[in-house]
Amino acid sequence: MHASIENLLNDQIKYEAMASMQYLAMASWADAEGYGGIANFFYSQSEEEREHMLKLVKFMNERGGKVNIPSLEEPKDDFDSLNSLFQKFLSSEEFVTGKINTIIDECLKQKDYNTNNFMQWYVTEQLEEEATARTLLDKLNIIGDDKSGYYLFDRDIESFIQEHER
Numbered sequence: 001m002h003a004s005i006e007n008l009l010n011d012q013i014k015y016e017a018m019a020s021m022q023y024l025a026m027a028s029w030a031d032a033e034g035y036g037g038i039a040n041f042f043y044s045q046s047e048e049e050r051e052h053m054l055k056l057v058k059f060m061n062e063r064g065g066k067v068n069i070p071s072l073e074e075p076k077d078d079f080d081s082l083n084s085l086f087q088k089f090l091s092s093e094e095f096v097t098g099k100i101n102t103i104i105d106e107c108l109k110q111k112d113y114n115t116n117n118f119m120q121w122y123v124t125e126q127l128e129e130e131a132t133a134r135t136l137l138d139k140l141n142i143i144g145d146d147k148s149g150y151y152l153f154d155r156d157i158e159s160f161i162q163e164h165e166r
């Protein structure tokens, strides 16, 4: 494995781990605020990001790369509204998408078609996650400041996502 690819994949392990911890902090915030549906959504997003991290660790080991398990900064754990919570979700996904694109650029430069092929799964995943974040933010923008709207959003978040993914 080329050193530049190895470094970028190690960075990506950190970004996926950061996303996992960020969504865990967001789930816990929502749980404490009484939004059980939103909490479940972010608990499961947190699990998914951990899976994304593990997939990279295993791929690197299969390819004989040297894996570094990183230390992480503390995630943001205080939000002034549901809107800012979901803005954080979208900005986190956009950040990860940018990093994945950087890896793909480097794979093409180094002619590492195997890693490029592996990374295509992440490209598809990012498209879906960004679309989910935008759909949920659109719903929140329609709700505006309406408290009963928040109640319904929390109750229906799982079905919004299933509808979106259908």
Ligand code: FEO
Pocket (backbone or CB within 6 Å): 016, 019, 048, 049, 052, 093, 096, 126, 129
């Ligand atoms: Fe695995 Fe959504 O970044």
